[in-house]
Amino acid sequence: MTIPQEIADTIVDPKAYADGKRIDDAFSFLRKEMPLAQATPADYDPFWVVTKHADILEVERQNDLFHNGDRAATLVPREVDQKVREMMGGSPHLVRSLVQMDNPDHMAYRRITQGAFLPQNLRKLEDRIREIARGFIDRMAAKGDTCDFARDVAFLYPLHVIMEVLGVPEVDEPRMLKLTQELFGSADPELNRLGAEVKDPAAGLAAVAETVGEFITYFNEMTEDRRRKPREDLASLIANATIDGQPLDHFAAMSYYIIAATAGHDTTSNTTAGGLWAIAERPDQFRRLKADPSLIPSFLEETIRWVTPVKHFMRTATADAEVHGQKIAKGDWMMLCYPSGNRDEDVFADPFEFKIDRSPNKHVAFGYGAHVCLGQHLGRMEMRVLWEELLPRLESVELNGTPKLMQANFVCGPKSVPIRFKMH
């Protein structure tokens, strides 16, 4: 069974994600009519579209049967895939981070930083993160009664936290934000490196490759510095790590920095911006949340489900397999559609309703299995602290214009959330 062309073209279209409703409608159709079927969008190699929550878990749980690295780990058009392989000596990956790795490398590389991201080790950062959150809230208050919550708070606060964890000086944060947005916003003319609509895939890829190159130049210097003078930061951990007694493969080390410096804040930013947008539109839930701060943890989980900033990852079958009664052949490419899993009617009651007290809320926004988001506990802590500090001070909040979503099909969320507010 093949997905209708219009739906197949929609699920790869960055503009459908910026529209919101178009992508929700496409996934709703698929969950109902063809929950695991093959798509053949123009310009893309065929791939299976996994839309059900249970099937996403099923695929992610079997990380030896469904690999991350055998083909591109995110959706790329055929022409871009070919060009990447030409540039990278046959590899389909522009970077080689945990996202593009499989075992045994994945486990070996993940263990380098895994301990640092466990809740008990993050606890010692909480006071400092709270101080950072208060600083951003003070700056928001100083703006008067209007701001763009996405640009003025949500983009900057998680950026500052992860850069401090990583060891990037504050002065370089604007550059890191710009490079991140160029990478994840490569299809968005307002954010990408070209500053224009990408009409030629080759030019789009060249721009992304330049961005990656700029990251690598930056982190090369940092690696040398941390090898000479290790500090208490993530960069020192990566720079001085060994696997089987050998330093990390240079390209993989650079990719490690890049994923921390990009996914380490953009996802949290998207969720935070989307969370405020949600309560700005729902004054009853805002009042309830303010009156009962014990709802913050469930509100937070609901913001993560609601925004689901990572829209997909791709997997490749390493052997013939069967999922949802569908035969998957060895080598087949599969798209795990997290926003769809997080709106699955079989798992979530009223999935298109934003409920601050949703329970249970077993969303798949962080993925599942061996590749589950390494930074999930840091992200949750950052957001919890921000809401704990912001909500008591926020007397009222409403939209002050129309929020805008980013054009992207991989990592994205709101790029503008104009609000009017009163603060205590």
Add this chain to the structure above:
Amino acid sequence: MKTWQCRTCGFIYFEAEGLPEEGIPAGTKWEEIPDDWICPMCGTPKADFDMIELD
């Protein structure tokens, strides 16, 4: 009563609390949980949990 933590995602199993929603009553010792049990947060097999001491 001991505490166990998943190496992959950090999920903590408290023997004292069990996981009633998964049919594991409070007070269930780690050894009594079936070997094919997987982490409810990330699906990591039981064998990949580490025992940690409570703070």
